[in-house]
Structure formats: structure tokens, C-alpha cells
Amino acid sequence: MRPATSRSEWEEGCGAFPDATAFHDYDFLNCIAPSLRCKFEPLLVISQKQLVGVAPLLVKQLGPFCTINWVPFPYLGPLVPADLIPATLSVLRREARRRRALNHQQSFSQKVTNYEAEEFTVSTDRTFVVPLSGRSDEDLLEGMHHTRRRDIRRARRNGLEIGSADPDDFRLMDTWVDQVHTAQGMTAEYPVGTYERLYRSGHNASGWTFSTARLNGRAIAVLIVLSTARRAFAWQIGVDPSYRSKYPQDLLIWHALLRARDTGAIEFDLVGAPNDGIALYKIRFGTLERQYTVLQRQTRSHHIAVTAIPRLVRSTSL
Numbered sequence: 220m221r222p223a224t225s226r227s228e229w230e231e232g233c234g235a236f237p238d239a240t241a242f243h244d245y246d247f248l249n250c251i252a253p254s255l256r257c258k259f260e261p262l263l264v265i266s267q268k269q270l271v272g273v274a275p276l277l278v279k280q281l282g283p284f285c286t287i288n289w290v291p292f293p294y295l296g297p298l299v300p301a302d303l304i305p306a307t308l309s310v311l312r313r314e315a316r317r318r319r320a321l322n323h324q325q326s327f328s329q330k331v332t333n334y335e336a337e338e339f340t341v342s343t344d345r346t347f348v349v350p351l352s353g354r355s356d357e358d359l360l361e362g363m364h365h366t367r368r369r370d371i372r373r374a375r376r377n378g379l380e381i382g383s384a385d386p387d388d389f390r391l392m393d394t395w396v397d398q399v400h401t402a403q404g405m406t407a408e409y410p411v412g413t414y415e416r417l418y419r420s421g422h423n424a425s426g427w428t429f430s431t432a433r434l435n436g437r438a439i440a441v442l443i444v445l446s447t448a449r450r451a452f453a454w455q456i457g458v459d460p461s462y463r464s465k466y467p468q469d470l471l472i473w474h475a476l477l478r479a480r481d482t483g484a485i486e487f488d489l490v491g492a493p494n495d496g497i498a499l500y501k502i503r504f505g506t507l508e509r510q511y512t513v514l515q516r517q518t519r520s521h522h523i524a525v526t527a528i529p530r531l532v533r534s535t536s537l
Contacts (some may be wrong), residue, residue, distance in 0.1 A: 220274060220310055223261040228403045232263050232273040236298040238328045241426065241445030241452045242397070243275060243298060250420045252277055254413040257289055261341065264299050264307055272299035274311060278318070286322040287315055291408035293344065293491055294511065296325040298314045305335045308514070308537070312338055315516070323516040331512045339514040340502065347498070348507035349487040352478040359476060362505030367469060373468035384422075384441055386430035391413035392441045392457035414443065429476065432467035440467035444475050451479035472504065 226245045233239045233283040233454050241247060246260065252259040257277040264272040274297040279286045289296045296306045308325065315323040323339075330343065349359070360368050393411045400407045421427040426447065432440040439462040443455045453475060472489075479487045489506060492498035502508075 220262045220264055220314075223273070223392060224525065225265050225397075228263065229261045229273060232270055233298055236272070237449060238448060239298055240276075240294045240328050241447055241454070242292055242294045243273065244426065244445070244447075246421060246424065247417075247427075248275055248277065250417050251290075251292075251413070254409055254416065255279065257290070259487050263524060264297065264303070266303060266306075271303060274299075275316045276314075281321065283400050284319045284321045288326070289322040289417065290322045290324075293346065293513075294328040296514075298339050301331070301333055303329060304333055308334055312516075320516075322519050325514045327512045329512070330510050331469070332513065341446075342508045342513050342515070344464070344491070344513050345498075345508055345510050346491050347489045347501040347504070348509055349476060349489070349504055349506050350485070351476070351487055356477065359480075359505065364503035364505070367503040370466040370469040371473050372514060374395045374466040375466050376431075377465045379439075379465060379467055379470050380433050380471060381430055384431040385438075386415055386418060388429075388431045388438045388441050389418055390437055391459070392455075395440075395457040395459050396455075401457065409455075414441070414457075417443070428475065428478065432470055432471050434462065434465060434467075439465065440471055442468075442471040442475060444479070446479065446482070446484060448483065449485050450488055451475065451484045451486075454490060467522065478503075 224233065229245045233243055248259045248261070254276065257279045260276040260278055262274040262276060263270055264274055265479050275287055275288075275295060277290055277295065279289065297311070300306045311325060312323075325339075342350070349362075351359075360371075392414050393407075397407050397411075399433070417427070422429055426445060429442040430442045430444070431438050438459075439457065440458040442453065445452045453472060456468055456471065460507050476487050489501045489504065492501060
């Protein structure tokens with residue numbers, strides 16, 4: 220493996236793989252890395268002196284240790300021919316040991332079986348996708364659960380309008396997302412300012428769409444969709460809790476489905492299902508469940524390190 224020297228070189232390495240995702244995008248990884256306190260290292264996979272794929276690394280330093288690809292979004296892992304997956308993972312394991320990685324994760328966008336699981340714990344996660352090819356508006360609606368069609372109609376009757384997002388909308392989105400996580404006793408996955416930073420970096424990019432649902436001119440929900448030539452990914456959505464009963468999220472997703480279809484995408488990925496309630500919500504859009512493989516390695520020294528390093532930093536700053 221060797222580092223990519225340019226964006227175009229990275230794109231060349233990704234280009235041969237139809238299962239490349241928006242989470243392999245060079246600009247996305249460069250933009251999201253600082254928010255996660257990571258560094259994006261774009262590695263090219265070379266076999267017999269030929270470029271055969273890519274291996275994206277998001278590396279987060281923790282003193283003398285690090286984590287690799289330990290991030291809150293899916294599919295971040297190597298894109299290589301199937302017969303080279305075992306050898307690629309072997310090189311990545313050695314790289315993780317060299318870097319003293321405490322947590323190391325490699326994910327795929329589908330189920331894979333031809334891997335060497337040495338040092339990794341193997342799990343299967345799931346997402347839900349809407350097939351788009353050759354489907355009319357009526358066909359997409361017919362494929363949905365009747366409650367989802369009802370909620371889309373209600374959102375229209377409520378007078379909601381869908382349009383392009385503005386920078387100020389993402390400050391609201393930060394607040395809404397934080398409220399949801401706080402109510403669940405959790406911390407938001409991305410720090411304040413992440414969504415606005417992504418917007419300012421990519422709102423003119425062809426594959427990134429930032430949409431807002433408005434009621435009487437007031438922003439009440441925001442959706443960020445990341446796309447490749449073949450697939451669209453509903454990455455993040457934020458809804459004002461006081462307007463959730465107006466169904467802005469349903470109308471935003473409906474508009475995003477149509478936009479993805481009309482720009483040539485063959486499927487729309489609703490990206491994950493952390494619990495059964497969210498899974499049921501996504502199923503009702505007429506989705507198909509898709510499983511994908513996740514390989515993880517967490518060292519026994521992880522918990523010691525993550526508690527000791529902050530204490531060491533504080534003591535040296537006194």
C-alpha cells in the first residue's frame with residue numbers, strides 16, 4: 220500500500236467498484252475527519268505493481284496510541300477485488316499493530332465471506348434500501364406501507380415546503396440532534412458545527428444535497444444526502460421535536476427519493492437501523508433489508524488507555 224498523492228488518484232482507485240459508497244468519497248472523508256479528531260489517510264492498494272483498489276483510514280491519535288476507522292458512519296473499509304480481501308486485511312492488521320491501534324474497524328457495504336478473521340470480531344449489521352430503477356412515483360408510493368403514504372400526504376396538507384438548506388439551518392439542526400440524544404442519555408455523534416462545515420465545503424458539489432423542510436418560512440427539519448453515480452445515502456436528518464407531528468422527515472425523504480431516481484441512482488440507502496423502532500420506520504418506506512459485514516478489533520488495553528491519557532494530559536498541563 221502507498222498513500223494517494225491526489226484526489227484524482229484516489230478516484231481512479233475507487234472507480235472500478237460499483238459498491239463504492241459516498242463514505243469512500245475523498246472530499247467527504249477530508250471534510251469529516253477534523254470533526255472526529257481524525258486524520259484521513261488515503262491508502263492505495265497495489266498488487267503486482269498495479270493499482271487494484273483503495274483502503275481509507277481515519278486515524279485518531281490518543282497519545283502514543285490510536286484508533287482506526289472507529290467512526291459513527293458505515294461502510295468505511297477497503298475496496299478491492301474479492302480475491303484480494305484476505306491479503307488486504309492482513310496488511311491492514313499489520314499496519315494497525317505498527318500504529319499501536321487500540322480500536323480497529325474495517326467495514327464493507329455488503330456481506331463478505333472471503334476474509335481472514337484473525338484478530339477481528341466479525342458481526343453483521345443491516346441497512347434498508349429502496350430500489351429506484353424504472354420506478355414511477357406511483358410505484359414507489361404503492362411499495363410503501365399505507366401509514367407512510369398517509370404521513371407524506373399529511374405533510375403536504377400541513378403546508379410544508381421542501382427547498383435548499385441555508386447555513387443557519389445547520390445551527391438549528393445541531394440543537395435538534397442534541398435534544399434527541401440528551402433525551403436518550405446519549406452524546407451526539409458529531410460535534411457542533413459538523414453539518415455546517417460539510418455544507419460550506421460541499422453545497423455546490425454534485426453528489427451532496429442539503430434540504431430543509433419549512434412551515435410558514437420556518438425551518439423545521441434538515442436532511443443531508445450523499446450520493447455516488449449509482450446510489451444515494453440518507454446520511455443525517457434533524458427534526459425540530461416540536462414539529463415532528465407535522466411529518467417533515469417523511470416529506471424530506473420522499474423528495475430525496477425522487478431526486479435520487481431522477482438523477483440516475485438505482486437505489487436509495489436509508490443508512491442503518493440502530494434499533495427495531497428505527498428499522499420499522501425505514502421498512503415502511505418500501506425498503507429491502509441488506510446486511511453487511513463489520514470487522515472490529517478492540518485491545519484489552521483500550522479502557523486503561525482512554526482513561527489514563529486524559530489524566531496524563533491534565534497533569535502535564537498543570
